[in-house]
Amino acid sequence: MAKSKIAEGAIYQPGASSIEGLPTTLQLFHTHPPIMPRPHWHAQVEVNYVIAGSVHYRMGDHDLRLNAGQMCLFWGGQPHQMDESSDDSLYAGAHLPLVYFFRMRLPTAVSNMLMSGATMLTSQTDNADDENFVRWFRYATSGDTLKAQNAVEELLLRVERMFLEPYSIVSSATEGKRMEDDEVTAPSIGVVRMCDYIAANFLEDIDAADIARAANLHPKYAMNLFRKSTGMTLIKYLTLLRLSRAQAMLMNCTVNILQVAMESGFGSVSAFNKAFRQVAGMSPSDFRRDVRVTN
Structure with missing residues (x-):
């Protein structure tokens, strides 16, 4: 792999107003992709379309290079890092909360593969994508509700179309595997309702029973349905x-670890430390210290 250009180009600086801090908000972007000094994660499915240049990602179990005219889809819950971005690179796309993702009509196998760490990649793009992604971003940030709604609806249809044409699955287990035909299914209304409720209440003291009740489902059935649809548990x-x-x-606030734990919906520092270490591979304190050293 080529050496990272972290010291040469723009650096990604996440914050409480960015994608990590707003995990239930659909956000569109159109920019020169800045490299990341460390892996990050977020609770949305990410759509990336490279308009010019090239970028390189380190994913959980594989590396991925995207060149101009390629589009990919991956689950942001896996730690990932863009460690290369050419000087002329330009990309556009979106971060899709699961409630939007499960409203789309996608092949039945897609969500499980994504949640397991695979990246869906296609080169079936054209000049219309260059124009549309720019317009969708402009509409989404215009302040006009109708334009923003139109942008989101068109974007979701474009993602659906990705799976009506040939695409590849990139992961350590299925490197370069191609998919052309697969069963398409309507999203489960139960999963959508559960995602809606979680999005509105994730900072509150809720559990699987509360989530199932909000979707008018039996708790055991709700947990099985969510796992089958996403490849992960409700609690995860x-x-x-x-x-x-x-x-x-942790990246941008000076509040202590206890306050971060409480304001993020965790009932105790010990529960927060354990959960954070499982994803980040380090404690929240070490993570904050690492951020301060590299910034």
Whole structure:
């Protein structure tokens, strides 16, 4: 792998107003992609379309290079790092909270593969994508509600179309595997309702029974349905939303670890430390110290 250009280009600086701190908000972007000094994670599915230049990602179990005209989809809950970005690179895309993701009509196998760490990659793009991604970003940030809604609806349809044409699955287990035909299914209304409730209440003291009740489902059935649809448990997703917010607070706030834990929805510092270490591979204190050293 080529040497990282961290010292040469723009550096990604996440914060409480960025994607980590707003894990239930759909956000669109159009920018020169800055490299990341360390892996980060967030509780959304990410769509990246490279308009010019090239970028390189370190994913959980694989590396990925995207060149101009390629588009990818991956689950941001896996720690990932963009460690190379060419001087002329330009990309656009979005961060999709699961509630949007599960409203789309996608092949049944896609969500499980994404949540397991695979990246979906396609080169089936054209000049219309260059224009549309720019317009969607402009509409989404215009302050006009109708334009923003139009941008989101068109973007979701474009993601659906990605799976109507040939695409590749990139992971350590399925490197370069191509997919052309797969069963397409309507999203489960139960999963959508659960995602809606979690998004609105993830900072509160809720559990799997509360989430199931909000979706009018039996707790055991709700847990099985969510795992089947996403490849993870209800509690893991709830925890990831909380950790995403906590990560942003640790990077940009001076509040102590106890306050970060409480304001991120964790009931205790010990529970927060354990959950954070499982994702980041280090304690919240060490993570904050590492951020301060490298910034």
